[in-house]
Amino acid sequence: MGGDGGVIASNRRYMRGAGTANCTADNASHDKKETEKQVRHELMTLCYLTKLPLQFSTQQIVADPYGRLYHKEQAVEALLRRKTQGVDELGTHIRGLKDLKVARFHLQNGNKPICPVTNVELNGSQKAYLLPNTSNENVNVISERAIQEMGAEALCSEYGEDVLDKGRMIQLAPPFSNMEEIQETIAANHEQKKKATKKNRKKNKKRKHSNQSDAPSRPARQGFHSSQTIRQRVDSSVKTSEVLSSMFTTGAKKSADDLFARS
Numbered sequence: 001m002g003g004d005g006g007v008i009a010s011n012r013r014y015m016r017g018a019g020t021a022n023c024t025a026d027n028a029s030h031d032k033k034e035t036e037k038q039v040r041h042e043l044m045t046l047c048y049l050t051k052l053p054l055q056f057s058t059q060q061i062v063a064d065p066y067g068r069l070y071h072k073e074q075a076v077e078a079l080l081r082r083k084t085q086g087v088d089e090l091g092t093h094i095r096g097l098k099d100l101k102v103a104r105f106h107l108q109n110g111n112k113p114i115c116p117v118t119n120v121e122l123n124g125s126q127k128a129y130l131l132p133n134t135s136n137e138n139v140n141v142i143s144e145r146a147i148q149e150m151g152a153e154a155l156c157s158e159y160g161e162d163v164l165d166k167g168r169m170i171q172l173a174p175p176f177s178n179m180e181e182i183q184e185t186i187a188a189n190h191e192q193k194k195k196a197t198k199k200n201r202k203k204n205k206k207r208k209h210s211n212q213s214d215a216p217s218r219p220a221r222q223g224f225h226s227s228q229t230i231r232q233r234v235d236s237s238v239k240t241s242e243v244l245s246s247m248f249t250t251g252a253k254k255s256a257d258d259l260f261a262r263s
């Protein structure tokens with residue numbers, strides 16, 4: 001059979017052992033993705049403290065700075081045990097109740113949380129964000145896809161102009177690969193708040209001892225801001241946040257007027 005133009009053995013894709021290494025690597029990568037997917041699903045559907053299914057329709061749900069969800073009642077009890085018994089079940093990133101933000105979900109069929117804009121189920125397979133600074137009293141959890149589709153201006157129009165304040169948005173059930181970045185962001189925000197508080201105290205002290213006799217300026221009308229002011233605040237928030245910058249790419253989003261025309 002030699003020299004008759006037959007297939008050379010080394011070129012056969014079905015040779016014994018061919019592709020074994022790549023196949024093993026692919027399987028490992030697949031298993032890792034499946035494991036992370038399962039973890040994110042559990043983070044979005046189970047109370048992080050008790051590991052019991054979250055009762056979205058009957059109990060108040062709160063989120064910590066790491067995007068983990070809890071039944072508020074169990075979280076408060078854990079804080080009390082920390083204070084009275086010295087047992088820390090939550091972690092040092094939760095200093096008190098102020099670090100737990102109420103998560104208000106749009107529910108379908110009683111207890112299934114979905115995004116109010118895209119109607120996609122929020123079960124960990126889609127990125128979701130809690131907007132703690134929103135003026136919307138009904139819902140403050142939406143998907144990343146919704147944020148991208150709405151655009152910055154429409155998002156502020158629907159949920160309040162302060163919703164995009166840097167460091168306030170909380171990604172729910174983030175992957176472990178993002179945890180280090182999240183921890184660094186939280187630490188930076190805490191440091192920034194300390195500096196701002198110290199600066200404000202100095203200003204107030206200086207103002208208190210000031211002998212200026214100028215009449216106070218007319219207070220601004222609460223709840224009213226021009227569209228130019230809102231646009232400036234939105235642009236500033238997007239530019240100073242890597243997360244928001246990645247969501248709102250130039251020219252890739254629909255017009256806010258088209259998306260949210262109210263009848």
